Amino acid sequence: MKRLEIKETNNTPNVLFDTEKNIFVIDGKSFPEDSKEFYRPIIEYFESLKGERLNEVILSINLFYLSSSSIISVKQMLIKLSELVENGVKVKIIWSHDDDDDDIKKTGEDYQKITNLPFEFKVN
Secondary structure (H helix, E strand, C coil), X not given: CCEEEECCCCCCCEEEEECCCCEEEEEEEECCCCHHHHHHHHHHHHHHHHHCCCCEEXXXXXXXXXXXXXXXXXXXXXXXXXXXXXCCCEEEEEEEECCCCHHHHHHHHHHHHHHCCCEEEEEC
């Protein structure tokens, strides 16, 4: 099965996707110099899962900072996940945010409306 790991940097989040262990995590801050380039392998990863026999993806997202270009790239990633639902995969997003971070919470709520994916909002 497929695994994708991108180590956290000062500007990019830690990414760990592992279909064998059913782990899908994005954690940290996201303001890469080139958001499209950073998120390209992530979007391609979810695109490649369309052909896999996969029952469920629970993606935990804990981003405490998102640049405006990252907001667009994360939306594209979530749209790829919503396409998995069309292929019979159960998808759930666990969107974590600090209790006082209304901006990150609102961003998650906007993503939920755009993608129609089930979100669970979790306070850190």
